[in-house]
Amino acid sequence: MPLDDIALFSGYEYIFAALLILYLSGALLSLLVCRSQKGSNAVANVAAAAASLTGIIFCVCKLLIYNGRSFDINLKTGIYPISISFHIDNLSAFFVLVISLLAFVASIYSMGYLKHYYNSRNIGVFGFLYNLFIASMIMVVTSGNIFFFLVAWEIMSMVSYFLVVFENEKPETQRAGTIYIIMTHIGTAFIIAAFVLIYQYTGSASFAEINASGIPYAVKNVIFIFSLIGFGTKAGIIPLHIWLPKAHPAAPGNISALMSGVMIKTAAYGIIRIVFDILGGGYLWWGTAILLLGGISAIVGIAFAFMEIDIKKLLAYSSVENMGIIFIGIGLSSIACSNGNTVLAVFSLTASLLHIFNHSVFKGLLFLGAGSVHYSTGTRNMERLGGLIRKMPYTAMFFLAGALSISALPPFNGFVSEWAIYQALFASAGTGGSWMKIIIIVTAALLAIAGVLAAASFIKTFGTAFLALPRTSAAEEAKEAPRTMLAGMGILAALCLAAGIFPVHLLKLLDGINREMLNASIFQGAAGYSSLVLHSYEGNTSISPAALAIIGLLLIPAVLLAVRYMSKNSSFRNYGTWDCGYRRLDSRMQYTATGFSKPVRIVFRAFYRPQRELQIERGSSRYFFKRARYKVSTVSVFEKYLYEPIVRSVVNFARRMRLLIQTGSIHTYLIYIFVVVIAMLIYYARA
Amino acid sequence: MFKLEEILNILSMLILISAFILVANKRVNSYIKTFRLQSMLLAAAAGTLGIYHMAAERKFDSAIIMCLLIILLKVIFIPGMLNRICKRVEYKVEKDFFINIPISIIICCGLAILVWYVISLIPDIKGAYEIMFLTNSISLVMIGLFFMISRKKAIGQIIGFLVIENGMFMAALLTTFGMPMIVEIGIFFDVLAAVLIMGVFVFRINESFDSIDIDKLRNLRG
Numbered sequence: 001m002p003l004d005d006i007a008l009f010s011g012y013e014y015i016f017a018a019l020l021i022l023y024l025s026g027a028l029l030s031l032l033v034c035r036s037q038k039g040s041n042a043v044a045n046v047a048a049a050a051a052s053l054t055g056i057i058f059c060v061c062k063l064l065i066y067n068g069r070s071f072d073i074n075l076k077t078g079i080y081p082i083s084i085s086f087h088i089d090n091l092s093a094f095f096v097l098v099i100s101l102l103a104f105v106a107s108i109y110s111m112g113y114l115k116h117y118y119n120s121r122n123i124g125v126f127g128f129l130y131n132l133f134i135a136s137m138i139m140v141v142t143s144g145n146i147f148f149f150l151v152a153w154e155i156m157s158m159v160s161y162f163l164v165v166f167e168n169e170k171p172e173t174q175r176a177g178t179i180y181i182i183m184t185h186i187g188t189a190f191i192i193a194a195f196v197l198i199y200q201y202t203g204s205a206s207f208a209e210i211n212a213s214g215i216p217y218a219v220k221n222v223i224f225i226f227s228l229i230g231f232g233t234k235a236g237i238i239p240l241h242i243w244l245p246k247a248h249p250a251a252p253g254n255i256s257a258l259m260s261g262v263m264i265k266t267a268a269y270g271i272i273r274i275v276f277d278i279l280g281g282g283y284l285w286w287g288t289a290i291l292l293l294g295g296i297s298a299i300v301g302i303a304f305a306f307m308e309i310d311i312k313k314l315l316a317y318s319s320v321e322n323m324g325i326i327f328i329g330i331g332l333s334s335i336a337c338s339n340g341n342t343v344l345a346v347f348s349l350t351a352s353l354l355h356i357f358n359h360s361v362f363k364g365l366l367f368l369g370a371g372s373v374h375y376s377t378g379t380r381n382m383e384r385l386g387g388l389i390r391k392m393p394y395t396a397m398f399f400l401a402g403a404l405s406i407s408a409l410p411p412f413n414g415f416v417s418e419w420a421i422y423q424a425l426f427a428s429a430g431t432g433g434s435w436m437k438i439i440i441i442v443t444a445a446l447l448a449i450a451g452v453l454a455a456a457s458f459i460k461t462f463g464t465a466f467l468a469l470p471r472t473s474a475a476e477e478a479k480e481a482p483r484t485m486l487a488g489m490g491i492l493a494a495l496c497l498a499a500g501i502f503p504v505h506l507l508k509l510l511d512g513i514n515r516e517m518l519n520a521s522i523f524q525g526a527a528g529y530s531s532l533v534l535h536s537y538e539g540n541t542s543i544s545p546a547a548l549a550i551i552g553l554l555l556i557p558a559v560l561l562a563v564r565y566m567s568k569n570s571s572f573r574n575y576g577t578w579d580c581g582y583r584r585l586d587s588r589m590q591y592t593a594t595g596f597s598k599p600v601r602i603v604f605r606a607f608y609r610p611q612r613e614l615q616i617e618r619g620s621s622r623y624f625f626k627r628a629r630y631k632v633s634t635v636s637v638f639e640k641y642l643y644e645p646i647v648r649s650v651v652n653f654a655r656r657m658r659l660l661i662q663t664g665s666i667h668t669y670l671i672y673i674f675v676v677v678i679a680m681l682i683y684y685a686r687a
Numbered sequence: 688m689f690k691l692e693e694i695l696n697i698l699s700m701l702i703l704i705s706a707f708i709l710v711a712n713k714r715v716n717s718y719i720k721t722f723r724l725q726s727m728l729l730a731a732a733a734g735t736l737g738i739y740h741m742a743a744e745r746k747f748d749s750a751i752i753m754c755l756l757i758i759l760l761k762v763i764f765i766p767g768m769l770n771r772i773c774k775r776v777e778y779k780v781e782k783d784f785f786i787n788i789p790i791s792i793i794i795c796c797g798l799a800i801l802v803w804y805v806i807s808l809i810p811d812i813k814g815a816y817e818i819m820f821l822t823n824s825i826s827l828v829m830i831g832l833f834f835m836i837s838r839k840k841a842i843g844q845i846i847g848f849l850v851i852e853n854g855m856f857m858a859a860l861l862t863t864f865g866m867p868m869i870v871e872i873g874i875f876f877d878v879l880a881a882v883l884i885m886g887v888f889v890f891r892i893n894e895s896f897d898s899i900d901i902d903k904l905r906n907l908r909g
Binding site for chain 1: 785801805835844901
């Protein structure tokens with residue numbers, strides 16, 4: 001008898017209700033005790049941690065044991081068809097798992113992190129928003145009704161706006177918040193339009209009951225375009241990304257981890273839900289569009305990231321890149337689905353979901369690491385850091401783990417999912433027509449360049465911020481972050497490694513989604529999945545991350561021994577290199593982050609359009625100047641050539657219209673109303 | 688004994704005629720008097736409806752409360768307040784309208800005919816009385832709107848607004864025999880607040896421009 005037939009857990013969905021209530025009570029209690037900062041901090045984070053731990057257990061059980069069924073909670077409201085209804089299938093459960101995992105870690109981290117807001121900000125309000133934010137994300141991915149989805153989506157957007165502007169006295173934070181809320185509402189408008197179209201043509205508001213077969217071809221395309229724009233805005237897909245590198249750095253560290261780690265993933269959830277679940281996989285051009293957008297986002301996002309010297313901005317741009325990679329996987333899956341190649345569709349979707357999980361883990365880790373650096377030094381500018389590996393060894397170690405993961409190096413988790421994405425690309429290149437082949441090969445090339453730039457970006461970040469000599473006194477006086485913060489990062493770093501070595505266990509969690517979305521399993525195509533070996537599509541290639549890790553571990557002492565053996569006959573001398581006759585090296589002689597990225601800036605100057613500015617204050621001779629100031633800036637191409645013209649033309653149009661229609665006379669306005677009323681009367685009389 | 692519909696029909700006609708009287712008025716003081724008359728007629732309609740219903744069903748009907756509220760607010764309080772405003776702002780006898788009176792009356796007749804035409808085309812409205820009620824009340828709304836356009840002084844706009852509101856109320860009262868109590872009371876307080884605010888604005892306009900002629904507000908535009 002299968003487990004889910006046992007009536008042991010007939011009230012399983014109540015656990016889900018309980019965890020939502022836990023979040024909400026955490027939010028309210030934190031507000032109630034806001035007089036005591038420590039109290040608020042403890043209440044908010046303990047409640048969030050308990051709720052998210054419940055969420056993790058709930059989802060793992062759902063995905064492993066109860067993956068054959070879905071759970072529903074329905075609360076009727078007076079207004080048809082709006083009801084508060086939750087529908088938890090495997091896809092929802094997976095996203096709840098990702099959210100809960102990062103929320104659990106972020107809550108532990110927050111207990112320490114919030115201390116630097118004591119006496120300057122209201123911790124109670126933060127705790128309230130924090131719990132509400134996590135709860136709203138969970139509601140987004142579990143809502144079973146399109147109208148409730150929109151409500152949850154809007155709560156998520158609004159609460160995250162308030163969290164972005166939490167440090168509201170800084171002008172750049174206000175600006176970031178404004179751009180964020182404008183962009184997110186443009187996106188929401190498109191999502192609403194798409195959902196209303198779905199509702200209009202199917203007459204059903206419940207995700208589980210919608211049957212899209214009656215929707216005409218053209219309308220399906222419109223729905224797809226609208227939801228791609230809407231969810232693409234939230235995902236930060238190029239060219240709708242402009243809010244992301246502004247809003248994520250402006251938010252507090254734990255919030256940027258949650259936003260970059262999981263909030264933007266809700267967009268991927270929306271796309272998967274609409275394209276695969278509701279519209280049934282879609283047409284060939286849908287997948288191609290998603291694939292191309294993903295490829296462009298990957299390369300452009302990481303290209304911008306490489307130029308940044310603000311750690312959090314760099315991470316934010318890198319999120320654009322990773323969302324691009326996720327979209328590549330979704331696009332490939334949709335292409336395969338429209339070609340009827342279910343096994344490949346399953347493989348691509350799995351790769352994409354795997355990357356969603358992995359990205360949320362390592363990006364969360366990196367943002368938390370950046371938060372600790374900011375906590376200890378007060379700056380996020382890597383040119384003002386340096387040498388932190390000696391002051392903050394644990395933070396440095398965890399950050400390095402995150403950096404290795406995001407650069408897709410084995411045995412960390414980023415490698416596994418990017419490997420899977422590449423395999424999906426290679427397998428797809430063999431299936432389509434000649435145009436499709438070209439597109440897929442170009443995407444693979446873009447992804448390869450993006451991978452190189454990602455590795456370079458994180459070499460730059462880690463090298464400048466953590467290695468060498470401290471550049472400022474702030475970096476010199478840095479202290480290791482509190483234990484709770486380290487614990488949070490440590491859990492994520494361990495997960496990075498574990499998910500990298502044992503990816504097949506993750507695949508088992510994901511497989512229920514495949515069966516639900518595409519009626520196929522990843523384990524059916526390739527025989528012989530052991531728990532340590534990962535096979536690609538149809539088992540052409542396989543890889544064992546665990547074996548790689550062991551080989552790596554063996555290789556390190558082997559290489560060391562070899563070097564020792566080969567250099568046996570040469571002599572050593574301890575000497576300061578590169579000091580060129582100076583007495584000792586100081587931090588000003590170090591390679592800077594800006595310098596590190598210069599070669600790429602020169603090669604791609606058509607894209608970056610760098611602007612240089614050199615100010616020299618001359619001293620006694622032209623060879624000895626007192627002070628020099630060198631400033632280099634790159635143009636954000638999309639803002640300058642896409643958004644600014646649009647904004648300018650809208651403003652001009654409004655100005656001209658104001659002179660034309662808004663005369664300032666109340667009588668004119670009244671006449672407008674009068675004319676409209678008369679016209680309506682006549683119109684309805686004719687109809 | 689008259690039929691209820693006949694009485695209501697006569698009252699609604701009278702209310703419409705009072706709107707025509709309003710359009711024919713030349714001075715601000717007489718606007719207020721005509722509005723008071725119109726509100727009294729409306730109160731009479733609500734009262735009649737309430738009494739007939741109470742007699743028929745032998746239980747209390749909320750139309751009576753409506754009647755009392757209309758008397759309290761629209762017959763006593765609002766006209767009194769507008770009178771006070773008129774006394775306090777500078778009073779000048781001057782031409783207050785853009786379109787002269789005979790032409791205004793003709794336009795209003797045209798509006799009433801248009802409304803009747805539109806209403807009679809709607810297939811779901813069948814009864815003769817219903818057509819009359821709706822025509823009268825929606826004509827009242829249109830005439831109120833027209834009155835707002837044609838008058839220069841701010842009091843004219845307030846009265847026009849109140850006439851529109853009377854028209855809406857009449858439509859609801861006569862066709863559906865009153866909206867739910869809570870909705871009606873909400874609307875009453877809405878109107879009250881709007882009139883209070885507009886009254887304050889009239890003072891402010893008078894202070895800043897030495898006149899309540901709203902045509903002078905044109906230079907407020909940014």
